[in-house]
Amino acid sequence: MNSKINIDEKYSKFTKHWSPRIIAEMNDYQFKLAKIKGEFVWHSHKDTDETFIVLEGQMTLKFRDGDVTLNKNELYVVPKGVEHKPYAKEECKILVIEPKGVINTGNSGGKLTINEEMWV
Numbered sequence: 001m002n003s004k005i006n007i008d009e010k011y012s013k014f015t016k017h018w019s020p021r022i023i024a025e026m027n028d029y030q031f032k033l034a035k036i037k038g039e040f041v042w043h044s045h046k047d048t049d050e051t052f053i054v055l056e057g058q059m060t061l062k063f064r065d066g067d068v069t070l071n072k073n074e075l076y077v078v079p080k081g082v083e084h085k086p087y088a089k090e091e092c093k094i095l096v097i098e099p100k101g102v103i104n105t106g107n108s109g110g111k112l113t114i115n116e117e118m119w120v
Contacts, residue, residue: 007033007055011093013120018112020096020104021120032096033120040086043106050078050098057092061085 010023010033018040020032036059052061053075061068061076062085068076078084105113 043108053095
């Protein structure tokens with residue numbers, strides 16, 4: 001039997017920025033919490049859309065042709081194949097929804113790449 005998930009409790013279990021933690025799965029999709037601050041890397045996901053939901057704070061999704069700023073309780077779906085770069089001036093808590101197996105930096109790689117599934 002499944003049990004309910006308390007998002008605040010899950011956030012209290014990690015501090016590292018840009019290190020998404022899985023909290024649930026539905027069919028082939030994962031729900032990942034992350035704390036973000038500063039600049040991420042330019043990347044895209046050629047085979048899937050990616051959903052960002054801001055739970056606390058503010059973030060900006062930078063695109064080559066403009067930016068989208070998200071505040072608490074706002075979401076944005078980045079279409080597959082679209083290059084983007086998340087950014088948050090101050091710490092921001094987000095929920096990311098994407099299929100299992102998606103690498104956070106797409107094929108860009110680098111020190112912020114998470115190659116393993118981390119549950120919290």
